[in-house]
Amino acid sequence: TQLLEQSPQFLSIQEGENLTVYCNSSSVFSSLQWYRQEPGEGPVLLVTVVTGGEVKKLKRLTFQFGDARKDSSLHITAAQPGDTGLYLCAGGKSSGDKLTFGTGTRLAVRP
């Protein structure tokens, strides 16, 4: 079973704070994706990382793929209330394989 564990499960912070969400697995993935889901909506892709050690930045969000391609992290700088949502990592092992979602991190940013 491909298991992607995210931590923390829930995070409530004040606007302007920084935070990091972790996604860990004992399996190697060919790529890892991060999605954000807002209430009443389906998940929306934020980024895909494919190379071990890769770092990608999307405005205030920084994504990193571990060297061994088993883990990833999402760092948000100066969080805003609009960042509130469920953050999901998702991995695929190879061509033709399904996408497996992580356990999810629910983020609440208070104004």
Next chain:
Amino acid sequence: DTEVTQTPKHLVMGMTNKKSLKCEQHMGHRAMYWYKQKAKKPPELMFVYSYEKLSINESVPSRFSPECPNSSLLNLHLHALQPEDSALYLCASSQVLGRWDDTEAFFGQGTRLTVV
């Protein structure tokens, strides 16, 4: 057009009812997915269709019956459901199954199903 459209948005059904959920995409995607999502949990994969053929069934009970009439449509037929089947049912599509390094899954808004 990067939309996946699901209907209905909300559905309440009795345990003896038969209903269907519908999903449509016009992006030319050849892989389509059904996920079930319980409150405050991540989506759980149920079925995958690849080129209109059932590719993956995650040991889903037979009271859920998927159908892919053509490359743009995906249905989920529901019969004799239980209250614990109440959840958000998400449809998604991607260009092809796999190749996640250069493709993404596009999700619909979901159907919120309540079984009474």
